[in-house]
Amino acid sequence: MTPDDLNTDAASALDPAPSSTGHRNCPVRDVLDRLGDKWSTLILVTLSQSPQRFNALARAVPDISRRMLTETLRHLERDGLIWREVTPSTPPSVRYGLTPLGASLMSPLTELIAWAERHQPEIVAARARFNGRMANS
Amino acid sequence: MTPDDLNTDAASALDPAPSSTGHRNCPVRDVLDRLGDKWSTLILVTLSQSPQRFNALARAVPDISRRMLTETLRHLERDGLIWREVTPSTPPSVRYGLTPLGASLMSPLTELIAWAERHQPEIVAARARFNGRMANS
């Protein structure tokens, strides 16, 4: 892979661009942006345990507002990573869960998370060194 | 791994929190946030090719402002993912490159990128279906 791959302009025809942060439709940056949008990863990991209802998700993901929960779920659903199942009872019930596509993302994602956990001490140490160097300069 | 792992409050003692977006010092979210900060991944991938000088990076990463390039490089350096080598000539020269730690991140990162490229067609298709469902509803 070359760095250029991260800047391809692979247009996706229709598409009001879910996160129109200005960059063009690069598939890679598209996915990476999503993972960085603060909530998606959290939700995906939570759903990887088992399907959840809306309010269960709200409780499972601390501090997320319903607004952002709704929005993030829509994005993930739109991208085919999760499914949404409405049971029109009273009160209504809505369940969310990972699609096969979403489940397939968990593999590289958990590896990345594992990396983060494995190397956290090194990162903390590096920060301490960096702060030390900045202090006496 | 459980979802709770994403919300641990593993404090890192000192640390003015590079991205104080409000969430506590969770190592995992910390790393994921960094990858999502729009430029870090781009820079890491570029540097994984070979060490680069400041302006070479600026050219290699389209549309990044010098301000954001500097800031992102500082963050990456601070976290021990890249090194910074100053040659105090006139004009000065500064090279950046991946540390072993940064290089070790490339492995899970490229897997994630490979996933994105591999499954892009499915995502595009899912978006088309989603847009279609929204249209006639």
Added chain:
DNA sequence: CGGAATCCCCAATGATACTG
């Protein structure tokens, strides 16, 4: 219960200009 709509603020980012 599970949203949608609205208001609003501040933090992230860009633009610009200056410096060792």
Added chain:
DNA sequence: CAGTATCATTGGGGATTCCG
């Protein structure tokens, strides 16, 4: 060349309210 400093902008996202 490789930054730093300052100002202006904007849109992400929290809080709140309303709806089926």
